[in-house]
Amino acid sequence: MDKRSVAALKYVGTQRAVRLKKLGIKTVGDLLWYFPRRYEDRRLLKGLATLVPGEKATVRVMIKGWEEREVRPNLRLLRALVEDGEGRGYALWFNQPFVRRRLKLGGEVFLTGKVNYHNFLPEIQVTDYEVAGSGEDGLHAGRIVPFYPLTGGLSQRWLRLIVHQALKETAGKIPEILPPSLCTRYRLIPRCRALEYIHFPPDPAALHQARRRLKYEELLIWELALVLSRREREDGRPGIAHTRDNEMVRRFIAALPFNLTGAQERVLGEILADMEKPRPMARLLQGDVGSGKTVVAAAAMVKAVGGGWQAALMAPTEVLAEQHGRTLHRLLAPLGIPVAVLTGNTPRAEREAILSGLITGRLPLVVGTHTLIQENVDFKALGLVVIDEQHRFGVGQRAALQAKGDAPDLLVMTATPIPRTLALAIYGDLEISLLDEMPPGRQPVTTYVLTEKQRAKAYQLIRKEIARGHQAYVICPLIDESEGIAAEAATAMYQKLKEEVFPEYKIGLLHGRLKPSVKEEVMESFRRGDLAVLVATTVVEVGVDVPNATVMLIEGAERLGLAQLHQLRGRVGRGPGTSYCLLMAGNDGAARERLKILATNSDGFAIAEADLRLRGPGEFFGTRQHGLPEFRLATLPDDLRILEHAREDAHRICQENLWQQPEYYGLYLAAKEKMDELKL
Structure with missing residues (x-):
């Protein structure tokens, strides 16, 4: 693959090469293997007269006039009057005065954006544009258009341009590494064509x-x-x-x-x-x-x-x-x-x-x-x-x-x-x-799926187990992978249990934002039996072993996968007594049915x-949880x-x-x- 520095490409230069490096792109080869994350099909060009409010559309129009004004401090509106032979409309840009210099009066242009209506005429808030007949070979409109992961200071338009340039410069020079026998067996297209089509299909x-x-x-x-x-x-x-x-x-x-x-x-x-x-x-x-x-x-x-x-x-x-x-x-x-x-x-x-x-x-x-x-x-x-x-x-x-x-x-x-x-x-x-x-x-854990109306019963069971000399976990799971939000939720639950529900018992709090020494101190207190209830995020998911803990209440259980819930449930049932896992879930029928699988099965x-x-x-296999290798294109399973x-x-x-x-x-x-x- 092409080992030349990406800075050697036309349109790149030293400053932009530094920004590309943040994306892991150092060479021309890296750029060719930096694949789009999604595509937009802009092959269908719509007439201005057929545009529907709320849709995203691409049109080919002529610029007939310009208006520019300040809407409020730090917000300038640029509006173009446009025609396509069948109707008239407007195109809008915000804080982009340079667009007016690029798009000449009387010139034809492709516009893509979201449609609204103003004074009974369609108005497009432009997200992408391309001058018809420009040297960009129709990269941004009239085709299936690629969108790449970006970093600050880089635009989709520019990245498409340099990928296209790299493909032009390496045309016919990309070596095939699969032997003909494998290409024939699986009916695979040549490598050079695959790279061209993955970027510009x-x-x-x-x-x-x-x-x-x-x-x-x-x-x-x-x-x-x-x-x-x-x-x-x-x-x-x-x-x-x-x-x-x-x-x-x-x-x-x-x-x-x-x-x-x-x-x-x-x-x-x-x-x-x-x-x-x-x-x-x-x-x-x-x-x-x-x-x-x-x-x-x-x-x-x-x-x-x-x-x-x-x-x-x-x-x-x-x-x-x-x-x-x-x-x-x-x-x-x-x-x-x-x-x-x-x-x-x-x-x-x-x-x-x-x-x-x-x-x-x-x-x-x-x-x-x-x-x-x-x-x-x-x-x-x-x-x-x-x-x-x-x-x-x-x-x-x-x-x-x-x-x-x-x-x-x-x-x-x-x-x-x-x-x-x-x-x-x-x-x-x-x-x-x-x-x-x-x-x-090893005791199977008795598992119940509960609604908010049954919360009092859940607390009653926890109180009964504590009275028998046992301990309990209350789990507030990670929400959208945010340890901060989970820590806040756990802290709020800790305060509620301490002040309103179990004021007579000692309660501990464990989440990922605590210092390691504090985490260890809390765990040690729970292990010794000094704490009756431990409120925690999913940091207890793996390996924590307190045989005296016999009940676990999991808040928002429908947000977690069954495999992760099974891991959490494994923290109880480690001693000789009967253990319980209480899954607190919303009223979504499908989610509750899914949780019932856990209630009737103990085989991981x-x-x-x-x-x-x-x-x-997509939801089950996250590399974060399962250690699956990260591929550029392939997804498992x-x-x-x-x-x-x-x-x-x-x-x-x-x-x-x-x-x-x-x-x-x-x-x-x-x-x-x-x-x-x-x-x-």
């Missing part, structure tokens, strides 16, 4: 063909990068062949106050066998909320430590890291294995002692947040890396922690249910182990599949079929060593570039 069918071609190319390169990465790991540098002596692991399991489930034993067997091989392990441990992933990871860490290696566990939040530290300390105390916790909130003296212990090898096991990947954290002999809630970390962060050792084994864990086909595609560089059995004694995977079916992939084809083709290309054929060389280079980009 002549019709919807051409746009569809361009998207199909470029999605397949993107997903094939992704899958090839995963397969090549895995192959290089298996064939390349040797990993750590951990000791086959599992005596310490047996002592660890014997000291547990419960028996492992059949699924835990099976998965642990897979992990221990993998660790004994002389290549680096890379395994995904997927299990529903409460399936016992932490114990399995602890056993793997015991194996590493038993052989003289160090182990590190990275968690996405300080609350979760501190909790893992306590859990591991409790589990490993009988073996005398010390556990350190390192977060951004660790006091300086303690931090320095931990860093010294890691580099000298005195500390065999550390739990932490992304603080673990900072430059000043070094290990003497890192043998196992465990990543919890994998979807909260990027591939780069995963690789950065692995780079702290010499090819250490990797175990990533997630409680986010993802259908197996999709998991294979996303985590194609990992082996997958599935914990599909719940530990005995079944719930996730139902959620996907009901809400559609909408494009799952293309992904499956790409995965099959990637495996076949590698198995048959098709790299040696010249037509596959461009594909090989693209896959290697993707590996470098992802730090695979």
